[in-house]
Amino acid sequence: MTDVFHALADPTRRALLDRLFLKGGLTLSELAEGAPMTRQGVAKHIAILEAANLVTAEWEGRNKRHFLNPVPLTGIVHRWVGKFEDARLDALAEFKTRLEDPTDMDKKDTKRNG
Amino acid sequence: MTDVFHALADPTRRALLDRLFLKGGLTLSELAEGAPMTRQGVAKHIAILEAANLVTAEWEGRNKRHFLNPVPLTGIVHRWVGKFEDARLDALAEFKTRLEDPTDMDKKDTKRNG
DNA sequence: TTGACATGCAACCATTCAGTTGCATATTCG
DNA sequence: CGAATATGCAACTGAATGGTTGCATGTCAA
Known part of the structure:
Protein backbone atom coordinates (compact mmCIF):
# COMPACT_ATOMS: atom_id res chain seq x y z
CA MET A 1 0.00 0.00 0.00
CA THR A 2 2.63 2.47 1.08
CA ASP A 3 4.96 1.07 -1.54
CA VAL A 4 2.43 1.51 -4.31
CA PHE A 5 1.62 5.10 -3.43
CA HIS A 6 5.25 5.93 -2.96
CA ALA A 7 6.10 4.37 -6.30
CA LEU A 8 3.41 6.43 -7.99
CA ALA A 9 4.47 9.64 -6.27
CA ASP A 10 7.22 10.33 -8.77
CA PRO A 11 6.82 11.71 -12.29
CA THR A 12 9.76 9.72 -13.60
CA ARG A 13 8.26 6.48 -12.39
CA ARG A 14 4.83 7.38 -13.72
CA ALA A 15 6.46 8.10 -17.06
CA LEU A 16 8.07 4.68 -16.98
CA LEU A 17 4.71 3.10 -16.30
CA ASP A 18 3.24 5.10 -19.15
CA ARG A 19 5.87 3.81 -21.53
CA LEU A 20 5.35 0.25 -20.38
CA PHE A 21 1.63 0.79 -20.74
CA LEU A 22 2.09 1.80 -24.36
CA LYS A 23 4.60 -0.92 -25.09
CA GLY A 24 5.52 -3.79 -22.81
CA GLY A 25 8.69 -5.81 -22.87
CA LEU A 26 11.12 -2.90 -22.93
CA THR A 27 14.57 -3.50 -21.52
CA LEU A 28 16.31 -1.34 -18.98
CA SER A 29 18.55 0.16 -21.64
CA GLU A 30 15.57 0.99 -23.80
CA LEU A 31 13.78 2.62 -20.88
CA ALA A 32 16.90 4.54 -19.97
CA GLU A 33 17.45 5.91 -23.46
CA GLY A 34 14.92 8.72 -23.35
CA ALA A 35 15.28 9.39 -19.65
CA PRO A 36 17.00 12.49 -18.28
CA MET A 37 19.29 10.47 -16.03
CA THR A 38 21.75 7.65 -15.93
CA ARG A 39 20.82 4.06 -16.62
CA GLN A 40 21.51 3.39 -12.95
CA GLY A 41 19.07 6.07 -11.98
CA VAL A 42 16.40 4.45 -14.08
CA ALA A 43 17.33 1.07 -12.62
CA LYS A 44 16.68 2.40 -9.14
CA HIS A 45 13.27 3.70 -10.17
CA ILE A 46 12.43 0.39 -11.75
CA ALA A 47 13.50 -1.42 -8.61
CA ILE A 48 11.01 0.70 -6.68
CA LEU A 49 8.29 -0.08 -9.19
CA GLU A 50 9.10 -3.78 -8.95
CA ALA A 51 9.05 -3.65 -5.16
CA ALA A 52 5.58 -2.14 -5.41
CA ASN A 53 4.66 -4.94 -7.80
CA LEU A 54 3.68 -2.38 -10.42
CA VAL A 55 6.25 -3.76 -12.84
CA THR A 56 7.09 -7.37 -13.54
CA ALA A 57 10.27 -8.39 -15.27
CA GLU A 58 11.33 -11.46 -17.18
CA TRP A 59 14.82 -12.45 -18.14
CA GLU A 60 15.49 -13.15 -21.76
CA GLY A 61 19.14 -13.96 -21.98
CA ARG A 62 21.01 -10.87 -20.90
CA ASN A 63 17.95 -8.72 -21.51
CA LYS A 64 15.52 -7.95 -18.73
CA ARG A 65 12.13 -7.27 -20.23
CA HIS A 66 9.69 -5.19 -18.18
CA PHE A 67 5.92 -5.30 -18.15
CA LEU A 68 3.31 -3.18 -16.47
CA ASN A 69 1.32 -4.93 -13.80
CA PRO A 70 -1.89 -3.00 -13.18
CA VAL A 71 -3.13 -5.25 -10.37
CA MET B 1 -1.04 14.41 -9.13
CA THR B 2 2.38 13.99 -7.61
CA ASP B 3 1.18 15.78 -4.51
CA VAL B 4 -1.76 13.47 -4.07
CA PHE B 5 0.25 10.28 -4.43
CA HIS B 6 2.96 11.63 -2.20
CA ALA B 7 0.42 12.60 0.41
CA LEU B 8 -1.07 9.13 0.34
CA ALA B 9 2.32 7.43 0.53
CA ASP B 10 2.51 7.75 4.28
CA PRO B 11 0.69 5.62 6.87
CA THR B 12 0.37 8.53 9.30
CA ARG B 13 -1.33 10.66 6.68
CA ARG B 14 -3.58 7.82 5.58
CA ALA B 15 -4.55 7.32 9.21
CA LEU B 16 -5.42 11.00 9.45
CA LEU B 17 -7.60 10.69 6.38
CA ASP B 18 -9.22 7.64 7.90
CA ARG B 19 -10.07 9.53 11.04
CA LEU B 20 -11.46 12.45 9.06
CA PHE B 21 -13.41 9.97 7.00
CA LEU B 22 -15.02 8.56 10.11
CA LYS B 23 -15.59 11.97 11.67
CA GLY B 24 -15.10 15.30 9.99
CA GLY B 25 -14.49 18.62 11.66
CA LEU B 26 -11.71 17.50 13.98
CA THR B 27 -9.25 20.13 15.12
CA LEU B 28 -5.49 19.85 14.95
CA SER B 29 -5.27 19.20 18.67
CA GLU B 30 -7.85 16.46 18.44
CA LEU B 31 -6.05 14.85 15.55
CA ALA B 32 -2.76 15.11 17.39
CA GLU B 33 -4.05 13.49 20.57
CA GLY B 34 -3.87 9.90 19.45
CA ALA B 35 -0.88 10.37 17.19
CA PRO B 36 2.55 9.00 18.08
CA MET B 37 4.22 12.33 17.49
CA THR B 38 4.13 16.00 18.40
CA ARG B 39 1.32 18.29 17.46
CA GLN B 40 3.77 20.04 15.16
CA GLY B 41 4.51 16.76 13.45
CA VAL B 42 0.82 16.23 12.82
CA ALA B 43 0.52 19.81 11.62
CA LYS B 44 3.17 19.15 9.01
CA HIS B 45 1.36 16.07 7.78
CA ILE B 46 -1.89 17.97 7.61
CA ALA B 47 -0.18 20.73 5.66
CA ILE B 48 0.87 18.13 3.11
CA LEU B 49 -2.66 16.77 2.94
CA GLU B 50 -4.00 20.28 2.45
CA ALA B 51 -1.46 21.00 -0.26
CA ALA B 52 -2.69 17.88 -2.02
CA ASN B 53 -6.23 19.15 -1.55
CA LEU B 54 -7.15 15.95 0.25
CA VAL B 55 -8.08 17.91 3.35
CA THR B 56 -9.97 21.16 3.59
CA ALA B 57 -9.96 23.28 6.70
CA GLU B 58 -12.26 25.90 8.06
CA TRP B 59 -11.54 28.34 10.84
CA GLU B 60 -13.94 28.47 13.70
CA GLY B 61 -12.55 31.01 16.06
CA ARG B 62 -9.25 29.71 17.28
CA ASN B 63 -10.13 26.20 16.16
CA LYS B 64 -9.23 24.91 12.75
CA ARG B 65 -11.66 22.22 11.73
CA HIS B 66 -10.53 19.70 9.13
CA PHE B 67 -12.57 17.81 6.59
CA LEU B 68 -11.75 15.07 4.16
CA ASN B 69 -11.97 16.06 0.52
CA PRO B 70 -12.26 12.94 -1.62
CA VAL B 71 -12.25 14.75 -4.94
C1' DT C 1 -6.51 42.86 31.10
C1' DT C 2 -4.68 38.57 32.16
C1' DG C 3 -4.07 33.80 31.61
C1' DA C 4 -5.07 29.60 29.20
C1' DC C 5 -5.65 27.47 24.88
C1' DA C 6 -5.09 26.53 19.70
C1' DT C 7 -2.32 27.24 16.17
C1' DG C 8 1.69 28.88 13.23
C1' DC C 9 6.56 29.85 12.16
C1' DA C 10 11.42 28.86 12.18
C1' DA C 11 15.52 26.57 13.29
C1' DC C 12 17.62 22.39 13.88
C1' DC C 13 18.95 17.33 13.46
C1' DA C 14 19.09 12.52 11.96
C1' DT C 15 17.66 9.88 8.34
C1' DT C 16 16.28 8.91 3.83
C1' DC C 17 16.54 9.62 -1.10
C1' DA C 18 17.75 10.55 -5.99
C1' DG C 19 21.22 10.42 -8.83
C1' DT C 20 26.12 9.70 -10.08
C1' DT C 21 30.37 7.13 -10.58
C1' DG C 22 33.17 3.00 -10.65
C1' DC C 23 33.50 -1.61 -10.99
C1' DA C 24 31.87 -6.61 -11.18
C1' DT C 25 29.17 -10.25 -13.42
C1' DA C 26 26.75 -12.58 -17.02
C1' DT C 27 25.47 -13.20 -21.94
C1' DT C 28 26.02 -12.76 -26.93
C1' DC C 29 28.78 -12.59 -31.01
C1' DG C 30 32.91 -13.01 -33.88
C1' DC D 1 38.75 -17.26 -26.18
C1' DG D 2 38.09 -12.22 -26.19
C1' DA D 3 35.34 -8.01 -27.09
C1' DA D 4 31.03 -5.81 -26.77
C1' DT D 5 26.62 -5.49 -24.58
C1' DA D 6 23.19 -5.62 -20.62
C1' DT D 7 22.71 -5.54 -16.16
C1' DG D 8 23.75 -5.45 -11.01
C1' DC D 9 26.11 -3.94 -6.77
C1' DA D 10 28.25 -0.63 -3.72
C1' DA D 11 29.92 3.72 -2.25
C1' DC D 12 29.35 8.47 -2.29
C1' DT D 13 27.03 13.23 -2.22
C1' DG D 14 23.77 17.01 -2.11
C1' DA D 15 19.02 17.60 -1.23
C1' DA D 16 14.77 16.52 0.73
C1' DT D 17 12.15 14.58 4.66
C1' DG D 18 10.17 13.57 9.32
C1' DG D 19 10.17 14.91 13.57
C1' DT D 20 11.57 17.78 17.52
C1' DT D 21 12.02 22.06 20.27
C1' DG D 22 11.32 26.97 21.21
C1' DC D 23 8.85 30.85 20.63
C1' DA D 24 5.32 34.08 18.52
C1' DT D 25 0.52 35.14 17.37
C1' DG D 26 -4.30 35.08 17.73
C1' DT D 27 -8.64 33.81 20.40
C1' DC D 28 -11.59 32.66 24.31
C1' DA D 29 -12.99 33.17 29.07
C1' DA D 30 -12.83 35.09 33.66
Whole structure:
Protein backbone atom coordinates (compact mmCIF):
# COMPACT_ATOMS: atom_id res chain seq x y z
CA MET A 1 0.00 0.00 0.00
CA THR A 2 2.63 2.47 1.08
CA ASP A 3 4.96 1.07 -1.54
CA VAL A 4 2.43 1.51 -4.31
CA PHE A 5 1.62 5.10 -3.43
CA HIS A 6 5.25 5.93 -2.96
CA ALA A 7 6.10 4.37 -6.30
CA LEU A 8 3.41 6.43 -7.99
CA ALA A 9 4.47 9.64 -6.27
CA ASP A 10 7.22 10.33 -8.77
CA PRO A 11 6.82 11.71 -12.29
CA THR A 12 9.76 9.72 -13.60
CA ARG A 13 8.26 6.48 -12.39
CA ARG A 14 4.83 7.38 -13.72
CA ALA A 15 6.46 8.10 -17.06
CA LEU A 16 8.07 4.68 -16.98
CA LEU A 17 4.71 3.10 -16.30
CA ASP A 18 3.24 5.10 -19.15
CA ARG A 19 5.87 3.81 -21.53
CA LEU A 20 5.35 0.25 -20.38
CA PHE A 21 1.63 0.79 -20.74
CA LEU A 22 2.09 1.80 -24.36
CA LYS A 23 4.60 -0.92 -25.09
CA GLY A 24 5.52 -3.79 -22.81
CA GLY A 25 8.69 -5.81 -22.87
CA LEU A 26 11.12 -2.90 -22.93
CA THR A 27 14.57 -3.50 -21.52
CA LEU A 28 16.31 -1.34 -18.98
CA SER A 29 18.55 0.16 -21.64
CA GLU A 30 15.57 0.99 -23.80
CA LEU A 31 13.78 2.62 -20.88
CA ALA A 32 16.90 4.54 -19.97
CA GLU A 33 17.45 5.91 -23.46
CA GLY A 34 14.92 8.72 -23.35
CA ALA A 35 15.28 9.39 -19.65
CA PRO A 36 17.00 12.49 -18.28
CA MET A 37 19.29 10.47 -16.03
CA THR A 38 21.75 7.65 -15.93
CA ARG A 39 20.82 4.06 -16.62
CA GLN A 40 21.51 3.39 -12.95
CA GLY A 41 19.07 6.07 -11.98
CA VAL A 42 16.40 4.45 -14.08
CA ALA A 43 17.33 1.07 -12.62
CA LYS A 44 16.68 2.40 -9.14
CA HIS A 45 13.27 3.70 -10.17
CA ILE A 46 12.43 0.39 -11.75
CA ALA A 47 13.50 -1.42 -8.61
CA ILE A 48 11.01 0.70 -6.68
CA LEU A 49 8.29 -0.08 -9.19
CA GLU A 50 9.10 -3.78 -8.95
CA ALA A 51 9.05 -3.65 -5.16
CA ALA A 52 5.58 -2.14 -5.41
CA ASN A 53 4.66 -4.94 -7.80
CA LEU A 54 3.68 -2.38 -10.42
CA VAL A 55 6.25 -3.76 -12.84
CA THR A 56 7.09 -7.37 -13.54
CA ALA A 57 10.27 -8.39 -15.27
CA GLU A 58 11.33 -11.46 -17.18
CA TRP A 59 14.82 -12.45 -18.14
CA GLU A 60 15.49 -13.15 -21.76
CA GLY A 61 19.14 -13.96 -21.98
CA ARG A 62 21.01 -10.87 -20.90
CA ASN A 63 17.95 -8.72 -21.51
CA LYS A 64 15.52 -7.95 -18.73
CA ARG A 65 12.13 -7.27 -20.23
CA HIS A 66 9.69 -5.19 -18.18
CA PHE A 67 5.92 -5.30 -18.15
CA LEU A 68 3.31 -3.18 -16.47
CA ASN A 69 1.32 -4.93 -13.80
CA PRO A 70 -1.89 -3.00 -13.18
CA VAL A 71 -3.13 -5.25 -10.37
CA PRO A 72 -1.89 -3.09 -7.47
CA LEU A 73 -3.68 -0.12 -8.99
CA THR A 74 -6.88 -2.09 -8.96
CA GLY A 75 -6.15 -2.94 -5.36
CA ILE A 76 -5.78 0.71 -4.49
CA VAL A 77 -9.03 1.59 -6.11
CA HIS A 78 -10.99 -1.08 -4.37
CA ARG A 79 -9.38 -1.10 -0.96
CA TRP A 80 -8.68 2.53 -0.45
CA VAL A 81 -10.17 4.90 -2.96
CA GLY A 82 -13.34 2.88 -3.20
CA LYS A 83 -14.55 3.56 0.29
CA PHE A 84 -14.08 7.26 -0.20
CA GLU A 85 -15.70 6.99 -3.59
CA ASP A 86 -18.68 5.45 -1.86
CA ALA A 87 -18.79 8.35 0.53
CA ARG A 88 -18.11 10.89 -2.16
CA LEU A 89 -21.71 11.78 -2.86
CA ASP A 90 -22.52 12.04 0.82
CA ALA A 91 -19.41 14.06 1.46
CA LEU A 92 -20.13 16.39 -1.40
CA ALA A 93 -23.65 16.84 -0.19
CA GLU A 94 -22.36 17.56 3.28
CA PHE A 95 -19.81 19.93 1.85
CA LYS A 96 -22.38 21.86 -0.09
CA THR A 97 -24.65 21.92 2.88
CA ARG A 98 -21.99 23.43 5.05
CA LEU A 99 -20.86 25.87 2.39
CA GLU A 100 -24.22 26.99 1.14
CA ASP A 101 -26.30 26.92 4.26
CA PRO A 102 -25.27 29.79 6.51
CA THR A 103 -27.30 28.53 9.45
CA ASP A 104 -24.34 26.51 10.66
CA MET A 105 -21.63 28.97 9.70
CA ASP A 106 -22.30 31.94 11.91
CA LYS A 107 -19.16 31.29 13.93
CA LYS A 108 -16.94 30.39 10.99
CA ASP A 109 -14.50 32.09 8.64
CA THR A 110 -12.98 34.44 11.15
CA LYS A 111 -9.78 35.62 9.59
CA ARG A 112 -6.65 34.59 11.42
CA ASN A 113 -2.90 34.64 11.18
CA GLY A 114 -1.95 35.07 7.52
CA MET B 1 -1.04 14.41 -9.13
CA THR B 2 2.38 13.99 -7.61
CA ASP B 3 1.18 15.78 -4.51
CA VAL B 4 -1.76 13.47 -4.07
CA PHE B 5 0.25 10.28 -4.43
CA HIS B 6 2.96 11.63 -2.20
CA ALA B 7 0.42 12.60 0.41
CA LEU B 8 -1.07 9.13 0.34
CA ALA B 9 2.32 7.43 0.53
CA ASP B 10 2.51 7.75 4.28
CA PRO B 11 0.69 5.62 6.87
CA THR B 12 0.37 8.53 9.30
CA ARG B 13 -1.33 10.66 6.68
CA ARG B 14 -3.58 7.82 5.58
CA ALA B 15 -4.55 7.32 9.21
CA LEU B 16 -5.42 11.00 9.45
CA LEU B 17 -7.60 10.69 6.38
CA ASP B 18 -9.22 7.64 7.90
CA ARG B 19 -10.07 9.53 11.04
CA LEU B 20 -11.46 12.45 9.06
CA PHE B 21 -13.41 9.97 7.00
CA LEU B 22 -15.02 8.56 10.11
CA LYS B 23 -15.59 11.97 11.67
CA GLY B 24 -15.10 15.30 9.99
CA GLY B 25 -14.49 18.62 11.66
CA LEU B 26 -11.71 17.50 13.98
CA THR B 27 -9.25 20.13 15.12
CA LEU B 28 -5.49 19.85 14.95
CA SER B 29 -5.27 19.20 18.67
CA GLU B 30 -7.85 16.46 18.44
CA LEU B 31 -6.05 14.85 15.55
CA ALA B 32 -2.76 15.11 17.39
CA GLU B 33 -4.05 13.49 20.57
CA GLY B 34 -3.87 9.90 19.45
CA ALA B 35 -0.88 10.37 17.19
CA PRO B 36 2.55 9.00 18.08
CA MET B 37 4.22 12.33 17.49
CA THR B 38 4.13 16.00 18.40
CA ARG B 39 1.32 18.29 17.46
CA GLN B 40 3.77 20.04 15.16
CA GLY B 41 4.51 16.76 13.45
CA VAL B 42 0.82 16.23 12.82
CA ALA B 43 0.52 19.81 11.62
CA LYS B 44 3.17 19.15 9.01
CA HIS B 45 1.36 16.07 7.78
CA ILE B 46 -1.89 17.97 7.61
CA ALA B 47 -0.18 20.73 5.66
CA ILE B 48 0.87 18.13 3.11
CA LEU B 49 -2.66 16.77 2.94
CA GLU B 50 -4.00 20.28 2.45
CA ALA B 51 -1.46 21.00 -0.26
CA ALA B 52 -2.69 17.88 -2.02
CA ASN B 53 -6.23 19.15 -1.55
CA LEU B 54 -7.15 15.95 0.25
CA VAL B 55 -8.08 17.91 3.35
CA THR B 56 -9.97 21.16 3.59
CA ALA B 57 -9.96 23.28 6.70
CA GLU B 58 -12.26 25.90 8.06
CA TRP B 59 -11.54 28.34 10.84
CA GLU B 60 -13.94 28.47 13.70
CA GLY B 61 -12.55 31.01 16.06
CA ARG B 62 -9.25 29.71 17.28
CA ASN B 63 -10.13 26.20 16.16
CA LYS B 64 -9.23 24.91 12.75
CA ARG B 65 -11.66 22.22 11.73
CA HIS B 66 -10.53 19.70 9.13
CA PHE B 67 -12.57 17.81 6.59
CA LEU B 68 -11.75 15.07 4.16
CA ASN B 69 -11.97 16.06 0.52
CA PRO B 70 -12.26 12.94 -1.62
CA VAL B 71 -12.25 14.75 -4.94
CA PRO B 72 -8.54 14.27 -5.72
CA LEU B 73 -8.97 10.55 -5.15
CA THR B 74 -11.70 10.52 -7.72
CA GLY B 75 -9.37 12.40 -10.01
CA ILE B 76 -6.71 9.78 -9.59
CA VAL B 77 -9.09 7.00 -10.38
CA HIS B 78 -10.41 8.57 -13.51
CA ARG B 79 -7.29 10.19 -14.90
CA TRP B 80 -4.69 7.65 -13.99
CA VAL B 81 -5.89 4.38 -12.65
CA GLY B 82 -8.81 4.32 -15.02
CA LYS B 83 -6.84 3.89 -18.15
CA PHE B 84 -4.93 0.99 -16.65
CA GLU B 85 -8.17 -0.39 -15.34
CA ASP B 86 -9.46 -0.32 -18.88
CA ALA B 87 -6.42 -2.20 -20.03
CA ARG B 88 -6.45 -4.54 -17.09
CA LEU B 89 -8.36 -7.34 -18.76
CA ASP B 90 -6.24 -7.10 -21.87
CA ALA B 91 -3.08 -6.98 -19.82
CA LEU B 92 -4.10 -9.94 -17.75
CA ALA B 93 -4.95 -11.88 -20.86
CA GLU B 94 -1.61 -10.96 -22.36
CA PHE B 95 0.12 -11.92 -19.13
CA LYS B 96 -1.52 -15.31 -19.03
CA THR B 97 -0.72 -15.82 -22.66
CA ARG B 98 2.93 -15.16 -22.10
CA LEU B 99 3.11 -17.19 -18.95
CA GLU B 100 1.12 -20.16 -20.10
CA ASP B 101 2.03 -20.43 -23.74
CA PRO B 102 5.61 -21.69 -24.04
CA THR B 103 5.84 -20.99 -27.77
CA ASP B 104 7.20 -17.54 -27.09
CA MET B 105 9.31 -18.38 -24.10
CA ASP B 106 11.96 -20.67 -25.49
CA LYS B 107 14.62 -18.04 -24.97
CA LYS B 108 13.39 -16.89 -21.58
CA ASP B 109 14.07 -17.63 -17.92
CA THR B 110 17.77 -18.21 -18.24
CA LYS B 111 19.13 -17.89 -14.73
CA ARG B 112 21.38 -14.94 -14.19
CA ASN B 113 23.22 -13.05 -11.50
CA GLY B 114 21.53 -13.79 -8.18
C1' DT C 1 -6.51 42.86 31.10
C1' DT C 2 -4.68 38.57 32.16
C1' DG C 3 -4.07 33.80 31.61
C1' DA C 4 -5.07 29.60 29.20
C1' DC C 5 -5.65 27.47 24.88
C1' DA C 6 -5.09 26.53 19.70
C1' DT C 7 -2.32 27.24 16.17
C1' DG C 8 1.69 28.88 13.23
C1' DC C 9 6.56 29.85 12.16
C1' DA C 10 11.42 28.86 12.18
C1' DA C 11 15.52 26.57 13.29
C1' DC C 12 17.62 22.39 13.88
C1' DC C 13 18.95 17.33 13.46
C1' DA C 14 19.09 12.52 11.96
C1' DT C 15 17.66 9.88 8.34
C1' DT C 16 16.28 8.91 3.83
C1' DC C 17 16.54 9.62 -1.10
C1' DA C 18 17.75 10.55 -5.99
C1' DG C 19 21.22 10.42 -8.83
C1' DT C 20 26.12 9.70 -10.08
C1' DT C 21 30.37 7.13 -10.58
C1' DG C 22 33.17 3.00 -10.65
C1' DC C 23 33.50 -1.61 -10.99
C1' DA C 24 31.87 -6.61 -11.18
C1' DT C 25 29.17 -10.25 -13.42
C1' DA C 26 26.75 -12.58 -17.02
C1' DT C 27 25.47 -13.20 -21.94
C1' DT C 28 26.02 -12.76 -26.93
C1' DC C 29 28.78 -12.59 -31.01
C1' DG C 30 32.91 -13.01 -33.88
C1' DC D 1 38.75 -17.26 -26.18
C1' DG D 2 38.09 -12.22 -26.19
C1' DA D 3 35.34 -8.01 -27.09
C1' DA D 4 31.03 -5.81 -26.77
C1' DT D 5 26.62 -5.49 -24.58
C1' DA D 6 23.19 -5.62 -20.62
C1' DT D 7 22.71 -5.54 -16.16
C1' DG D 8 23.75 -5.45 -11.01
C1' DC D 9 26.11 -3.94 -6.77
C1' DA D 10 28.25 -0.63 -3.72
C1' DA D 11 29.92 3.72 -2.25
C1' DC D 12 29.35 8.47 -2.29
C1' DT D 13 27.03 13.23 -2.22
C1' DG D 14 23.77 17.01 -2.11
C1' DA D 15 19.02 17.60 -1.23
C1' DA D 16 14.77 16.52 0.73
C1' DT D 17 12.15 14.58 4.66
C1' DG D 18 10.17 13.57 9.32
C1' DG D 19 10.17 14.91 13.57
C1' DT D 20 11.57 17.78 17.52
C1' DT D 21 12.02 22.06 20.27
C1' DG D 22 11.32 26.97 21.21
C1' DC D 23 8.85 30.85 20.63
C1' DA D 24 5.32 34.08 18.52
C1' DT D 25 0.52 35.14 17.37
C1' DG D 26 -4.30 35.08 17.73
C1' DT D 27 -8.64 33.81 20.40
C1' DC D 28 -11.59 32.66 24.31
C1' DA D 29 -12.99 33.17 29.07
C1' DA D 30 -12.83 35.09 33.66
